Amino acid sequence: MSGRTRARACPERTCVGCRERAAKGDLLRIVAVEGACVPDHRGTLPGRGAYVHPVPACLDLAVRRRAIPRALRAPGPLDTAALRLTVEQATP
Structure with missing residues (x-):
């Protein structure tokens, strides 16, 4: 026996906030669709994705640091209204 554990590694991502x-x-997961940030709950939308904790504090940090357009390699600023609405609804 090799001493390895059978537990599978869980994939990790970095929060852009x-x-x-x-x-x-x-x-x-967030993707850019036609100049707007769209939440991708199932993880199946095409394109480059960025990840953020679904809490307002992390989203505010990401917007303030302009990290979302940079992570998505978008040419300009992105509309985050739909994303903000989703995060605020998910927060208890």
Whole structure:
């Protein structure tokens, strides 16, 4: 026996807001669609994705630092209204 454990590694991603690593399932994937940030709950939308914790504090940090357009490699500023609405609804 080799001493390896059978537990599978959980994929991790970095939140563009707080820059902390977390499990992929704990983060919200964001993609750019026609100049707007759109939440991708199922993770199936095409294109480059960025990840953020689904809390207003991390979203505010990401917007203030202009990290979302940079992570998505978008040419200009993106509309985050739909994303903000989704995050605020998810917060208890």
